[in-house]
Amino acid sequence: MKYENKTKKQLIGELKSMQYRLSELEKSMIEHEKLVEHLQMSEEKYRTLIESTLDIIFTVDRKGMFTYVNPRFEEITGCSAAELMGCPFTCVIAPEQIELTISRFRNGIKGNAVPPYEADLINKNGERIPVEFLVTTLYDSDRRPAGRYGVGRDVTKRKQAEYLYRLIAEKSFGGVYVVQDGVFRFINSNAAAYAGYSSHELMGINPDSIVHPEDRRSVKINARKMLNGNRTAPHEFRIITKDGPIRWIMEMVTPIYYEGQPAILGNSVDITENKQMEVSLRESEQRLKTVIEGSSIPTFVIDANHMVLYWNKALGEISGVKAWEIIGTKDHWRAFYNEKRPCLADLLVDGRIGEISEWYAGKYRETRLINESYEATDFFPALGKSGRWIRFTATVLRDFNGDAIGAEETLEDITERKLAEEALRESEGRFRTIFESALDSIFIKDRDLRYTLVNPGMERLFGMPASQLIGMNDEQLFGNESAAHIREADTRVLGGETVEEETVKPVHGEEKIFHVAKVPMRNDEGDIYGLCGVARDITKTKQLEAQLQQAQKMEAIGTLAGGIAHDFNNLLMGIQGRTSLMLMNTGKFHPHYEHLNQQEELIKSGANLTRQLLSFAKGGNYEINPTDLNEVIRKSVEMFGRTKKEIRIHKKLQTDVWTVEVDQGMIEQVLLNLYVNAWQAMPDGGDLCIETMNVILDDGYVRPYTVKAGSYVKIVIADTGDGMDEKTKQRIFEPFFTTKEMGRGTGLGLASAYGIIKNHGGFITVWSEKGDGATFTIYLPASSKEKRKEDILPDEQIAHGCETILLVDDEPMILDIGAEILETLGYKVLPVKSGKEGLEVFALHNNEIDLVILDMVMPEMSGGDVFEKIMEIKPDTKTLLSSGYSLDGQAKTIMERGCGGFIQKPFRIESFAAKIREVLDQ
Numbered sequence: 040m041k042y043e044n045k046t047k048k049q050l051i052g053e054l055k056s057m058q059y060r061l062s063e064l065e066k067s068m069i070e071h072e073k074l075v076e077h078l079q080m081s082e083e084k085y086r087t088l089i090e091s092t093l094d095i096i097f098t099v100d101r102k103g104m105f106t107y108v109n110p111r112f113e114e115i116t117g118c119s120a121a122e123l124m125g126c127p128f129t130c131v132i133a134p135e136q137i138e139l140t141i142s143r144f145r146n147g148i149k150g151n152a153v154p155p156y157e158a159d160l161i162n163k164n165g166e167r168i169p170v171e172f173l174v175t176t177l178y179d180s181d182r183r184p185a186g187r188y189g190v191g192r193d194v195t196k197r198k199q200a201e202y203l204y205r206l207i208a209e210k211s212f213g214g215v216y217v218v219q220d221g222v223f224r225f226i227n228s229n230a231a232a233y234a235g236y237s238s239h240e241l242m243g244i245n246p247d248s249i250v251h252p253e254d255r256r257s258v259k260i261n262a263r264k265m266l267n268g269n270r271t272a273p274h275e276f277r278i279i280t281k282d283g284p285i286r287w288i289m290e291m292v293t294p295i296y297y298e299g300q301p302a303i304l305g306n307s308v309d310i311t312e313n314k315q316m317e318v319s320l321r322e323s324e325q326r327l328k329t330v331i332e333g334s335s336i337p338t339f340v341i342d343a344n345h346m347v348l349y350w351n352k353a354l355g356e357i358s359g360v361k362a363w364e365i366i367g368t369k370d371h372w373r374a375f376y377n378e379k380r381p382c383l384a385d386l387l388v389d390g391r392i393g394e395i396s397e398w399y400a401g402k403y404r405e406t407r408l409i410n411e412s413y414e415a416t417d418f419f420p421a422l423g424k425s426g427r428w429i430r431f432t433a434t435v436l437r438d439f440n441g442d443a444i445g446a447e448e449t450l451e452d453i454t455e456r457k458l459a460e461e462a463l464r465e466s467e468g469r470f471r472t473i474f475e476s477a478l479d480s481i482f483i484k485d486r487d488l489r490y491t492l493v494n495p496g497m498e499r500l501f502g503m504p505a506s507q508l509i510g511m512n513d514e515q516l517f518g519n520e521s522a523a524h525i526r527e528a529d530t531r532v533l534g535g536e537t538v539e540e541e542t543v544k545p546v547h548g549e550e551k552i553f554h555v556a557k558v559p560m561r562n563d564e565g566d567i568y569g570l571c572g573v574a575r576d577i578t579k580t581k582q583l584e585a586q587l588q589q590a591q592k593m594e595a596i597g598t599l600a601g602g603i604a605h606d607f608n609n610l611l612m613g614i615q616g617r618t619s620l621m622l623m624n625t626g627k628f629h630p631h632y633e634h635l636n637q638q639e640e641l642i643k644s645g646a647n648l649t650r651q652l653l654s655f656a657k658g659g660n661y662e663i664n665p666t667d668l669n670e671v672i673r674k675s676v677e678m679f680g681r682t683k684k685e686i687r688i689h690k691k692l693q694t695d696v697w698t699v700e701v702d703q704g705m706i707e708q709v710l711l712n713l714y715v716n717a718w719q720a721m722p723d724g725g726d727l728c729i730e731t732m733n734v735i736l737d738d739g740y741v742r743p744y745t746v747k748a749g750s751y752v753k754i755v756i757a758d759t760g761d762g763m764d765e766k767t768k769q770r771i772f773e774p775f776f777t778t779k780e781m782g783r784g785t786g787l788g789l790a791s792a793y794g795i796i797k798n799h800g801g802f803i804t805v806w807s808e809k810g811d812g813a814t815f816t817i818y819l820p821a822s823s824k825e826k827r828k829e830d831i832l833p834d835e836q837i838a839h840g841c842e843t844i845l846l847v848d849d850e851p852m853i854l855d856i857g858a859e860i861l862e863t864l865g866y867k868v869l870p871v872k873s874g875k876e877g878l879e880v881f882a883l884h885n886n887e888i889d890l891v892i893l894d895m896v897m898p899e900m901s902g903g904d905v906f907e908k909i910m911e912i913k914p915d916t917k918t919l920l921s922s923g924y925s926l927d928g929q930a931k932t933i934m935e936r937g938c939g940g941f942i943q944k945p946f947r948i949e950s951f952a953a954k955i956r957e958v959l960d961q
Contacts, residue, residue, distance in 0.1 A: 095170065095191040098177065099128050103144055106186065115170075115193065117163035133159035133167060148176065148184050157194065157298065169194050214288075214307035217297050221245055224297060228563055233288060233309045235281035237565065251277035251285060258290075265292050266303065275310065287314040337450040340436070341384050343443060345369045357427070357452060375419045375429075383415050383433040384446035416453070428457040480574040483560065488512055488529050491569065500546065500576065532557045532570045541577070552577050665698045665824040666706070668752055672729055675710040685724040686717070692731045697752050697821035701799050709792040713756045713815050716789060720760025720813065730755040736818065744802035750821040751801065757814040763807040771805055837949050838956040842889035843867040847877035847905060848921070849897040857892070864952050874900030878908050885913045890939075890959055895922035906933050919958050 095112040099105055105123045113119055116131050123130075128144075129137045136158045143156060159167040174189040214230030216223055223241050231238045234249045247255050254276040264270035273289045280286055290307045297304075316335075337354035341347055346369055350362040358374035365371055372379055386394055392413075399415040412434040420426040433448040474481055480497040482490055493508045501508065501516065513522035513529075528538045539556045557572040669692045680688050717727050731754055738748045763771065771789055796803045800820045807813035844866045848854045851872065858870040869884065871877040874897050881888060891909060895902040902920060909916050920933060920941045934941055939958035942951060 096189070097128070098186055098188050100186040101148060101184065103127050103129065103141070115162065115168055116160055131160050133161055143174070144187060148187070169198050214305070214309070216305045216307070217295070217302050218246055218305065219297055219300060219302035224302065230307055233286055233307070234278050249278045251279055253277075262292050262303070266294050286311040338447065339365075339371055339384070340445060340447045341371065341388060342445040343388055345385055345388065347371050348445065354450065357450065377420070382448060383413060383431060384448040387413065387433050387435050388443055388446040390443065427452055428454045481572070482574070483569055483571050484529065485569045486533060486567075488526060528557065529570060532559050533567055535559055535567065663700050663702055665822055666701050666703050667696070668699055668706070668731055668754065668819070669696050671703055671706055672710065672731065672754070675707050675714070676729060679711060679714045683714075683718050686721065687724070687726045689726060689728045691728070693733060695733070696731050697733050697750060698824055699752050699819045700822045700824065701819065705795045709795050709817070710756075712789060712792045717756065717758035717760060717813070720758055720762075725759040728755070728757045733821070734818070746800060746802055746820070751818040752821055754817040754819070755814060756817075757812060759812045762809045762811045762813055764809045837864075838952045839865040840956060840959060841865050841867070842959060843869065843887050844955075845869045845871070845877060845881055845884075845888045845891045847871050847874060847892065847897075847902070848894040849873055850894070853894070860948055860951065864955070873897060874902065874905040877905055881909055882912060885916070889917065890955065891916060891918045893918060893920055895920055903933055906938060910937070917958050917961065919954065
């Protein structure tokens, strides 16, 4: 409608309408300006937040090129925004993580959800910064992916914390492990040991593989409940160990993030022994067919007002306070303390958690295995006779609404464990004492074979303090040549071997023999980080062993020589007897008389030869008397000096020399043998020195010679002759060994000297070097008896008799000649050829027999056995022992028990007749 056709009223109406629209438009413009202003403020605020946040923020386009980075990103990488714009985001990612990061980027661009992940940023200095990323997709106005928006957080401190937590887990007394993607990603040594494995063996293994098949389902159900927060108590189940046996495990699990990914943290305890105890208890209950009140674990329960509701039998037994005394009271404290004070259950039921440290300072710890439960350990002097160490656990009891309605407290007697811990500490102290006080050298080396720990024995050996030895190697201690063998052995030890060996090393310029044992030292992971060794200086021991071996060899040779001498004496006895009988019936003018006399002299020489053998082998202690060795030496030196005037003799005799109990004649024989040996070593003359002194020898010194420690008289006989080499010294005391030319000795002189001294309870040693003379040293045990002069024996003469004599000898030759000699002397003879036959004859004729002559060495029944039986039959029987051995050993024992006399084969008829009369006339 045209304006001219409109009425005034219509025009006014349109004008008002137009004014209204203008007004609305004006309002809209104002609102728009306010909105723009608000958006500008909001954008500024968010920009400020982005610019000032500690997190890194960035955006990239579809090609992965940076389109924005915030200042924190610049700060961490050390790159400015200008440097980064248009660069691919992989330019700051660790090289080995680029492929995985690109894969996640592509998944995000495709619209797939990408969970948070970790990657290392590399800054301009090449340093790695671990960052946890959360990246989302950016869309354009058409809802098409246009790029990626990312937020990252520096997790360096978290990584450090994770390392700390890992360390704590490794050192935990319980089992700790992490399961991720259905396999073990971490497991400490305790948890692995429960199943008999090492941590390394279980890494990457599905935990179900070690769970008992019957328990796998329950383990999963209870783990799911714990992870959902529907179960607070630990779950128990069985595992199958590497070697087959089954063990029980108590487990708690909780959800965690491990290395940026969801995982499950497990805490476990091996409760096999407890389970076994429970089984044993149930079996016991079934056998006894009785119901035992309550748990075997001492337990009491209080309500919210601290009133005792339950006090089981076990607690009554350990505390001595019975249930009827406590239930319904608030006096449970008196079972543990001498004065009123809160128990752990009291603090929990009142929510006074903060006071636990006040009452149990340094003793309580919150357990993560049981929610709202606390453990504490304390000593209770009122329990038992001398107090007990108790570990107790208290748990809050709640109703369905979660309100505390009481608390339960259980006790565990750990006194034995505490005592064991104390014993362990004492043991460690003892081992430290052993380490410090050991005479052996104990040392530890690292893998570079440098000493890291040495004991005082090592310091004494090398004459250096530990501070100087530590850090040294064997090349520095022994030199390159000697250290080469040590390094070879140590290398084997570092390879896992145990090495034990004897080795010779120079110490302070002296060759020493060491017995060394070395073992590898391993850390908790089983890796060898060094070795421990013990070195014992056995130089003196080896010397003593050599001396002992020589003594044992001489003992064996002596036994052989004694047997030969015995048999030879029996042979000589037959010849002597026949010769004596022939002489009795042959006049002085008979053409054979002189031949028979010469034959007796030859027999005497043979007897002297066997006597020397017996002196070496069995002794020859015919007449033992307290003797002054100085007098014996003066007498023997005077006799020797008269014939060997080319020898200069020097005496140095201690004036108050101790008495010794010896056969003076035998000692004179020893001395003369040594004098002659010295003279033969000095054909052009020289010096012979004789010295006596009193000495006291300890166990260590006399051990190789098998004599007793104590007081001895020492005789030293030294010459300036040719000396001996080592090989000769080793055989110098062997019978028939001689270095002299034919005709100048039998080789029995020094052998008999060795035997005589040994059988007097002493020993003889020799020192010599080629061209430097020889020194013989004799040690004879001292006596407290007074010295006396040698008795003068009467001359032998042929004595006759008419008594009846039982002659017992297993040698037919000796038996025949003995019987004939006795009959010639006028005696009635009953000859028998064995000990058994001799007893039979004696049993029949003991009232007629006046004397029994017994051979010592016979088969089946020895002379000693026959003597025993004769004494049982008739204790006053007179007996005479006859043997090819000398008066020593068993013969001496029989003489001490009452035998009338002893005569050594071979003997002349005059000596035999006199000895028989001596015994018969007693």
